[in-house]
Amino acid sequence: MAEREKESLYERAGINDLAHFYRTRFVSDELLDARYFDALNRFDIRWARTVWVYDNVRRNSSVLDLGCGGGVLALLKRKGVTLFGVDISDACAAVSHLNGYDATYVARLTALPFADASFDYVVSLDVMGHVEFAEKDAVLAEIRRVLKRDGVTLHGIESMNRAWQKDYNEMSEEELRRFVQVDGHVGMEDEPSIAARFRKFFGHVQTASRFGVCLPSDVMTKLADEYDMKVCEPDFLDYLRKLSFKERRAFNMAMGYVFDKISEQGIPLPQSGYVFVKASNQPLGQFYNEHLDRTDLFPSSSHARSQHQSICLDRSTHAAFDAGWHEAASFPPIARWMSERGRVKFKSTKISRLSFDLTTHMPELTARPLGLEVYLNGERVLWLSIIQTGWQELWFEVFSEISGETDYELEIRADRTWQPSLHDDASPDDRELSVAVCNIEIIP
Known part of the structure; x- marks a missing residue:
């Protein structure tokens, strides 16, 4: 020794x-x-x-x-x-x-x-x-x-x-x-x-x-x-x-x-x-879970905003992203890759408009555009085809019959995914990806 x-x-x-x-x-x-x-x-x-x-x-x-x-x-x-x-x-x-x-x-x-x-x-x-x-x-x-x-x-x-x-x-x-x-x-x-x-x-x-x-x-x-x-x-x-x-x-x-x-x-x-x-140097408490309280790990049960303030859902603890989303990463900006379908759940008293930015790295978009559909509480609010890479902003007005609800679910659906490792031998990334999304903002 x-x-x-x-x-x-x-x-x-x-x-x-x-x-x-x-x-x-x-x-x-x-x-x-x-x-x-x-x-x-x-x-x-x-x-x-x-x-x-x-x-x-x-x-x-x-x-x-x-x-x-x-x-x-x-x-x-x-x-x-x-x-x-x-x-x-x-x-x-x-x-x-x-x-x-x-x-x-x-x-x-x-x-x-x-x-x-x-x-x-x-x-x-x-x-x-x-x-x-x-x-x-x-x-x-x-x-x-x-x-x-x-x-x-x-x-x-x-x-x-x-x-x-x-x-x-x-x-x-x-x-x-x-x-x-x-x-x-x-x-x-x-x-x-x-x-x-x-x-x-x-x-x-x-x-x-x-x-x-x-x-x-x-x-x-x-x-x-x-x-x-x-x-x-x-x-x-x-x-x-x-x-x-x-x-x-x-x-x-x-x-x-x-x-x-x-x-x-x-x-x-x-x-x-x-x-x-x-x-x-003082007596110890239990070895595991001495101060167990995981409530703050979960999305806040409070509403995502007041009547007069907008909020970015992906930079707050008010929204829950389901398993259709991969972990957030800095591109930059900070965004989440989505697989074929991703949902975001949140609460709000009122929404008049919702916007977000997205991009994709999917190859061969000119020959085969990527189809996307956007839903809010089960109602289709956007549908589009992406024909090139690069960030773009999307937004839509929220219908009055939807905006009066308290619980919301934003859903994005892509018509296909791709795996970077299949298109680049140097990439170890074998995730199934469609679009990356950030700046999901709800506006009064």
């Missing part, structure tokens, strides 16, 4: 610019702004770590996210949390701020730019496994310093599972280089070592192995292909590699639903490559 804490595994792996390394791996155009979160994603296994944190922080509390990356904890804004982030990459810090963090900073975790006792919670997800052994205690000391006296620290930590992988001192130089170069894991420990390290700084520590059974499909294939870990049978891996986008989504939802129920019942899971940690 002493020798391991003296050497830099980053240097041995040939990584000399950490900010650049993490910027190229963890900065993405994924939109994590809380306004665009789909409540159904609380059951998606890819969101399980974030939801665990969400269910364990108090409403209107203050939270510091260590290694904020692209802003995966932006969802906490739904609870009125004041959210700060720190990252060694200026690009990561900037993206987190764009995704809704109140403030983000570029700093090392061993020297946090905050006063003592600043936060109710200090959180990290997928960070401590990237901290070198020689710096781990200094990071934990900083966490303890900036936490309030009754504060709690929550972590999702990549851990060393020796049933799946070699420890660092068992790897050859080439094995070590390949292992670290994938994601930068230079500080992975087993669960007992993680718990013991936290107990040096906190009087109350709870840990639980997670994801030993339930994993996202892409993580299972990545562990096998890039880490050479045998997490499941070879024929099952082949099956996972052939799943379509819809099938991967269904797999991840099923995995996440089971994970949620296992956690809800407090059922222990076998040792895995991931550990949840909850620690404080």
Whole structure:
């Protein structure tokens, strides 16, 4: 252990610019702004770590996210949390701020730019496994310093599972280089070592192995292909590699639903490559769902606007987008791709006009225009053919017999879809897409 804490595994792996390394791996155009979160994603296994944190922080509390990356904890804004982030990459810090963090900073975790006792919670997800052994205690000391006296620290930590992988001192130089170069894991420990390290700084520590059974499909294939870990049978891996986008989504939802129920019942899971940690210098509450309140994940039951104000439905929490829509993304502007049919439900006291912008990237529109129909509460209000790419605005007046209703459903239907991966060999995108829509505005 002493020798391991003296050497830099980053240097041995040939990584000399950490900010650049993490910027190229963890900065993405994924939109994590809380306004665009789909409540159904609380059951998606890819969101399980974030939801665990969400269910364990108090409403209107203050939270510091260590290694904020692209802003995966932006969802906490739904609870009125004041959210700060720190990252060694200026690009990561900037993206987190764009995704809704109140403030983000570029700093090392061993020297946090905050006063003592600043936060109710200090959180990290997928960070401590990237901290070198020689710096781990200094990071934990900083966490303890900036936490309030009754504060709690929550972590999702990549851990060393020796049933799946070699420890660092068992790897050859080439094995070590390949292992670290994938994601930068230079500080992975087993669960007992993680718990013991936290107990040096906190009087109350709870840990639980997670994801030993339930994993996202892409993580299972990545562990096998890039880490050479045998997490499941070879024929099952082949099956996972052939799943379509819809099938991967269904797999991840099923995995996440089971994970949620296992956690809800407090059922222990076998040792895995991931550990949840909850620690404080005050007695801890329950490990799961200590502050469970998911009401803010759902569309507001209030009306989408007053009598005199217009509102953009896709940038508010008043509207519910069904499964016909893909997750919002920044083109720019921020928009949602639709499959063949998409519905948006909302409430309003009165509408005189509804408008929205749309585009498509579908090929060969000149030879075969894309047909669209638009419905409001079952009444067809628009029908058109798109013959070229590029953004265009559509709008329609709302008939008086429709505008007096309280509950509304906007539906758009396309006569076909396309898959980018079938038209571009370099594209991994196998979603079925028709049009992208944004700026859905209801006007008094």
